[in-house]
Amino acid sequence: MPFRRGEEHGQALVEFALLLPLLLLLIVGIIEFSFVWNSRNTVLFASRDGSMLAAEGGSLLGTDCLVLDRIERDIVSPASAIKLQQVEIYWADKNGGQIGSNHNVYDRSGSTTCDFSGTTITVPYTLTTSGYMESDRCDVLAGCGGGHTSVDTVGVKVTYEHRWLTSFARLTGPGVTFSQTTATRVEPQL
Incomplete structure (x- = not known):
């Protein structure tokens, strides 16, 4: 049977129509993933910066406000500081885990x-x-008594809610909430 070109009209169009939804899903997925990844990295940087300031401030009054202000300023576009849910500053062990109930929780509301x-x-x-509180933190190498045998390790946990940017992704829900944590050893005060 000889090959006739006339019987293939519309075949490419049908194949394209079948693959178009998958192609769009892939493109939207890449876009959403890139924004979530960027927001995650921004929140991780803010957590590191806040932890560093908390370690440098040690037991000085007002250190927590300085940490919160820095975290607020570190959250930059495309992430938004309005989407921060809470910041937790806590006494950490060497692995970054919280020790007991020693933590301050700051919700992003009021002032x-x-x-x-x-x-x-x-x-x-x-x-x-x-x-x-700042006054409970040990920044003395010899320790401060109680469970503070040396300088503390302070942890900062930042919780962020990323909302999907495309309406197609919103079919799966409003977004994703994630937390980034960093722990830093407090600088001893001389």
């Missing part, structure tokens, strides 16, 4: 004003759980 080295700082957070 808190405090002083740090003569500068007034206002942050859009409210302290909801206080179990590890």
